[in-house]
Amino acid sequence: MHIEISLALPRDRESVSAVRRIVASAMAEVGVERSCAADVELALTEGCANVVRHATSTDRYRVVFELDSTAAKVTIADTGNGFTVNGRQRMASTMSEGGRGLALMRMLMDEADFRVQEGHGTEVLLTKQIVLDDSSIFHETTFVDPGSTKHAADRSPTDHR
Numbered sequence: 001m002h003i004e005i006s007l008a009l010p011r012d013r014e015s016v017s018a019v020r021r022i023v024a025s026a027m028a029e030v031g032v033e034r035s036c037a038a039d040v041e042l043a044l045t046e047g048c049a050n051v052v053r054h055a056t057s058t059d060r061y062r063v064v065f066e067l068d069s070t071a072a073k074v075t076i077a078d079t080g081n082g083f084t085v086n087g088r089q090r091m092a093s094t095m096s097e098g099g100r101g102l103a104l105m106r107m108l109m110d111e112a113d114f115r116v117q118e119g120h121g122t123e124v125l126l127t128k129q130i131v132l133d134d135s136s137i138f139h140e141t142t143f144v145d146p147g148s149t150k151h152a153a154d155r156s157p158t159d160h161r
Contacts, residue, residue, distance in 0.1 A: 015061075024041050030067065036130050043105045055121070077121060078122055
């Protein structure tokens with residue numbers, strides 16, 4: 001099973017909490033372990049907040065969330081002016097009000113890639129290997145044809161009707 005959610009959002013603060021709730025609901029519904037989901041949610045929030053805060057030359061941005069039994073992937077793209085990636089994102093000082101977003105995304109996720117085309121926008125690609133809780137729908141190995149009268153528990157692993 002592969003889940004994909006694609007959103008086109010206005011560049012405003014309300015969109016950040018809306019996309020976070022949508023992604024959190026999807027991960028909870030399929031049974032992603034809570035602390036793993038929290039990492040994805042926080043990285044997503046940082047990426048979207050950066051668009052709202054810094055991509056002033058764009059009205060909208062796009063978020064694509066993909067989830068399967070092994071990984072959660074987030075793509076955040078805008079058409080703003082872009083930014084300079086110096087290759088050495090460090091955490092800002094504890095007294096600083098900003099500047100932690102890129103480093104935080106890198107810490108929380110297994111992969112964080114920032115693709116910038118100056119004057120044409122930024123694409124943030126985030127990937128996290130997920131941990132599933134015991135109730136995850138991804139643990140189910142037998143899927144029943146919706147038209148079938150047999151229940152999944154009644155089917156043998158070799159029954160492919």
